Amino acid sequence: MIPVAFDYERATSVEQALGLLAEHGDEAKLIAGGHSLLPLMKYRLAAPAVLVDIGRLEELSYIRDDGEELAIGALTRHCDVEHSDLVRSQVGLLAAATSEVGDPQVRHRGTIGGAMAHGDPASDLPAALIALRGSLIVDGPSGKRRVEADSFFTGFLETDLNDDEMLVEVRLPKMPNSTWSFQKFNRRAQDWAIVGSAVVVDQGICGVGLVNMDSRPIRATAVEEAIKNGSSVTEASELAADGCEPPADINAGIDYRCHLARVLTRRGLEESGR
Amino acid sequence: MQVTMIINGETVSHDVEPRTLLVHYIREQAALTGTNIGCDSSSCGACTIHVNGEAVKSCTMLAVQADGQEVTTIEGLADGDTLHPMQQAFHECHALQCGYCTPGMVMAAVSLLDENPQANEEEVREGLEGNLCRCTGYHNIVKAVLQAGSDQ
Numbered sequence: 001m002i003p004v005a006f007d008y009e010r011a012t013s014v015e016q017a018l019g020l021l022a023e024h025g026d027e028a029k030l031i032a033g034g035h036s037l038l039p040l041m042k043y044r045l046a047a048p049a050v051l052v053d054i055g056r057l058e059e060l061s062y063i064r065d066d067g068e069e070l071a072i073g074a075l076t077r078h079c080d081v082e083h084s085d086l087v088r089s090q091v092g093l094l095a096a097a098t099s100e101v102g103d104p105q106v107r108h109r110g111t112i113g114g115a116m117a118h119g120d121p122a123s124d125l126p127a128a129l130i131a132l133r134g135s136l137i138v139d140g141p142s143g144k145r146r147v148e149a150d151s152f153f154t155g156f157l158e159t160d161l162n163d164d165e166m167l168v169e170v171r172l173p174k175m176p177n178s179t180w181s182f183q184k185f186n187r188r189a190q191d192w193a194i195v196g197s198a199v200v201v202d203q204g205i206c207g208v209g210l211v212n213m214d215s216r217p218i219r220a221t222a223v224e225e226a227i228k229n230g231s232s233v234t235e236a237s238e239l240a241a242d243g244c245e246p247p248a249d250i251n252a253g254i255d256y257r258c259h260l261a262r263v264l265t266r267r268g269l270e271e272s273g274r
Numbered sequence: 275m276q277v278t279m280i281i282n283g284e285t286v287s288h289d290v291e292p293r294t295l296l297v298h299y300i301r302e303q304a305a306l307t308g309t310n311i312g313c314d315s316s317s318c319g320a321c322t323i324h325v326n327g328e329a330v331k332s333c334t335m336l337a338v339q340a341d342g343q344e345v346t347t348i349e350g351l352a353d354g355d356t357l358h359p360m361q362q363a364f365h366e367c368h369a370l371q372c373g374y375c376t377p378g379m380v381m382a383a384v385s386l387l388d389e390n391p392q393a394n395e396e397e398v399r400e401g402l403e404g405n406l407c408r409c410t411g412y413h414n415i416v417k418a419v420l421q422a423g424s425d426q
Contacts, residue, residue, distance in 0.1 A: 008338055051292065104382070
């Protein structure tokens with residue numbers, strides 16, 4: 001399958017990439033690893049007139065210890081996140097979730113920023129970001145701004161990013177002593193999650209993000225509250241699907257997805273030592 | 275747009291439309307047809323090649339993204355008539371039936387052992403999750419990769 005024709009621009013700096021976005025508006029799309037965007041373009045679900053290739057902006061590929069937080073450049077590839085000692089020791093949940101993305105070939109190309117900016121509710125990483133209470137740094141014409149994970153994902157494949165903005169960094173609070181679990185249910189290796197549950201427990205506080213349980217990546221607020229108020233794992237996990245509006249498709253209906261969310265969240269809480 | 279890349283040690287250069295997929299470029303412009311197209315949606319791994327030494331699916335990459343990069347395809351593995359150790363192991367372990375998945379499977383396996391030379395059976399199975407064999411010949415494929423690993 002061949003995408004619709006487009007003009008190709010290769011950015012050599014963040015500034016230049018932002019300039020190209022400002023020039024072309026909603027006609028333009030950024031491409032990094034291309035593992036979310038290219039399939040959409042091949043299926044002709046996306047047909048940008050201009051493709052701005054930011055894949056060579058080395059300046060956005062890094063994993064840094066930044067005081068209370070870990071800073072990960074938007075162009076850091078999944079394979080680099082997955083194998084990073086810093087990520088493994090400070091935000092183990094993210095390393096675990098990243099190792100579940102696609103397959104090794106996909107992880108050699110896909111980037112953390114691309115996975116976030118795509119805003120797919122079926123994607124593994126946004127749920128982990130929500131559980132970890134991470135935030136995103138967005139650069140644009142009026143400078144940089146910081147967006148919390150909960151307000152970044154706004155709808156199906158929709159985020160808080162404006163057409164003239166670009167995601168440049170992902171920030172996560174360091175949790176060296178946290179316990180965590182990433183539960184992904186699918187039928188075949190490398191498939192997208194039918195449902196997933198990302199659980200982290202740090203200093204008694206628990207974070208739970210759900211994959212594919214709504215039109216956007218979503219927090220299991222009721223579970224977190226119940227744990228905070230002293231409920232048992234069994235009681236708390238029963239609330240995992242509360243308020244969710246999961247999709248029904250060839251893989252699973254709504255009831256089955258809600259069931260999976262409860263079971264996976266229970267397993268995740270148990271594995272996290274709750 | 276003019277793209278130039280090194281494929282199997284040789285510099286190649288062509289004028290391509292930006293929307294040209296890397297796998298089409300390799301097969302049609304560079305005339306190297308060892309790389310197969312299977313699902314065309316980054317699921318099956320038949321089109322796996324190496325870019326800068328790492329396995330990627332060439333159906334999900336644009337030729338322009340590979341501009342200036344080093345590409346290795348299945349044709350670039352053997353040294354003249356001497357098969358690459360992974361090809362030799364596939365041959366000896368009968369790790370192919372119809373052979374369609376084989377070029378991608380071999381390229382993925384070489385990349386896997388580059389990253390984890392001591393990979394055990396579980397790691398090999400996990401590491402090849404991005405490659406499908408419709409003959410379901412996985413047992414011998416895994417055997418071949420383990421043999422190539424222990425021969426290193």
